[in-house]
Amino acid sequence: MPQLPDTSREFQDQLLEWFAAHQRDLPWRRTYAPYAVWISEIMLQQTQMDRAVGYFQRWMERFPDIASVAAASEDEILTYWEGLGYYSRARNIHKAAQTLVREHDGVFPRTRKALLALPGIGPYTAGAILSIGFGQDEPAVDANVERILARLTDIDTPVKTKPAQEAIHTAARDLLPPGRCREFNQALMELGALVCRARAPRCPNCPVAPFCEARRLGITDQRPVPGKRPVITPLEIVTGVLVHRGRLFIQKRRSDSVWANLWEFPGGRVEPEETPENAVVREFWEETEFAVKAADKITVIRHGYTTYKVTLHCFFCTLENSSNSLPEPVLHAAQEALWTPPDRLHEFAFPAAHRKLIDTIQRDLRLQTLLGG
DNA sequence: GACGCGTGGCA
DNA sequence: TTGCCAAGCGT
Numbered sequence: 001m002p003q004l005p006d007t008s009r010e011f012q013d014q015l016l017e018w019f020a021a022h023q024r025d026l027p028w029r030r031t032y033a034p035y036a037v038w039i040s041e042i043m044l045q046q047t048q049m050d051r052a053v054g055y056f057q058r059w060m061e062r063f064p065d066i067a068s069v070a071a072a073s074e075d076e077i078l079t080y081w082e083g084l085g086y087y088s089r090a091r092n093i094h095k096a097a098q099t100l101v102r103e104h105d106g107v108f109p110r111t112r113k114a115l116l117a118l119p120g121i122g123p124y125t126a127g128a129i130l131s132i133g134f135g136q137d138e139p140a141v142d143a144n145v146e147r148i149l150a151r152l153t154d155i156d157t158p159v160k161t162k163p164a165q166e167a168i169h170t171a172a173r174d175l176l177p178p179g180r181c182r183e184f185n186q187a188l189m190e191l192g193a194l195v196c197r198a199r200a201p202r203c204p205n206c207p208v209a210p211f212c213e214a215r216r217l218g219i220t221d222q223r224p225v226p227g228k229r230p231v232i233t234p235l236e237i238v239t240g241v242l243v244h245r246g247r248l249f250i251q252k253r254r255s256d257s258v259w260a261n262l263w264e265f266p267g268g269r270v271e272p273e274e275t276p277e278n279a280v281v282r283e284f285w286e287e288t289e290f291a292v293k294a295a296d297k298i299t300v301i302r303h304g305y306t307t308y309k310v311t312l313h314c315f316f317c318t319l320e321n322s323s324n325s326l327p328e329p330v331l332h333a334a335q336e337a338l339w340t341p342p343d344r345l346h347e348f349a350f351p352a353a354h355r356k357l358i359d360t361i362q363r364d365l366r367l368q369t370l371l372g373g
Numbered sequence: 374g375a376c377g378c379g380t381g382g383c384a
Numbered sequence: 385t386t387g388c389c390a391a392g393c394g395t
Contacts, residue, residue: 046378046379046380047379047380047381048380048381048382050382051380051381051382083379083380083381084379084380085378085379085380085381086378086379086380087378087379088378089378160374161374162374199383199384200384228375230375230376230377258377258378258379259378259379260378303379303380303381304379304380304381305378305379305380306376306377306378306379307376307377307378351379351380352379352380352381
């Protein structure tokens with residue numbers, strides 16, 4: 001292992017000088033208020049920076065402080081998260097805000113232990129709030145920092161294994177410049193995003209290249225050593241937009257499933273030997289006890305989530321037995337349901353594929369026909 | 374420690 | 385089109 005601590009002062013100065021010159025102008029780098037740091041850090045988990053910026057700005061306009069989050073409904077919180085994915089992040093922000101109001105006078109605690117007790121705040125986010133928000137001398141090790149340190153010190157075991165993690169966390173703590181950790185931790189992550197990238201690293205532009213062991217050995221592209229990749233499973237799914245008396249039927253997903261507490265159109269898997277049309281009729285009956293017929297195919301949407309790649313067949317549906325009223329479902333797959341006018345669909349948070357479907361049908365003349373007839 | 378949890382960009 | 389990713393956390 002190279003002796004990083006011996007040269008750490010020079011390393012810190014080079015990195016901090018680079019950060020001062022090259023850091024991006026981001027909305028959460030204005031005041032470093034702990035609340036803004038928190039929201040930005042949660043949004044940035046597993047999310048590309050460019051995507052998070054717009055969400056952050058809309059969020060801050062509607063929820064300027066912890067109290068406004070705590071007072072809002074979870075449904076509204078989720079609409080501000082719609083499209084970002086990993087929705088437990090939003091649900092945990094809501095829960096944590098309520099805990100902060102109830103137990104911490106509505107402000108963030110300043111200790112790692114107290115932060116880790118809040119839902120959605122793990123080791124990385126706690127370190128980020130302490131260092132970036134409060135200016136404390138705490139490490140904040142994310143995938144960028146892991147990658148940089150795996151290259152700098154040539155870690156030859158998969159980064160997620162215990163020995164690699166121990167080496168990384170030791171190095172991260174040893175490198176911290178007292179009093180300058182707010183800038184230093186951000187500088188490491190910024191370096192990972194702009195220079196020491198996972199693919200196509202820009203070593204000639206790197207301010208700390210002289211310290212890099214993987215660079216010296218010419219094996220930068222072999223570090224970090226990746227872990228195993230999960231198998232991606234193809235899925236055939238159907239969903240049905242049931243239209244009756246000018247309204248659309250939507251249901252709220254259960255809280256223990258993927259897309260927990262988001263709204264959706266009913267649907268499910270196409271079984272072997274089953275047509276998509278038959279599947280949507282069967283799924284409607286199983287989930288709502290509505291007898292429907294598949295009226296018209298709207299579109300096919302392809303999208304991925306976690307370890308699945310989905311082909312989603314989308315249909316307009318109508319009730320088999322016409323009724324003058326809006327019938328009540330018997331729910332078997334959802335916690336709640338309602339009939340909404342199409343112009344109020346924006347008030348509910350949908351998974352991305354269903355939001356794409358909504359965008360399609362709102363530009364679809366057949367919907368106007370169904371609503372008019 | 375492994376897995377579940379979303380989404381869109383990019384080569 | 386496909387196969388990686390991108391500032392993790394909870395269980």
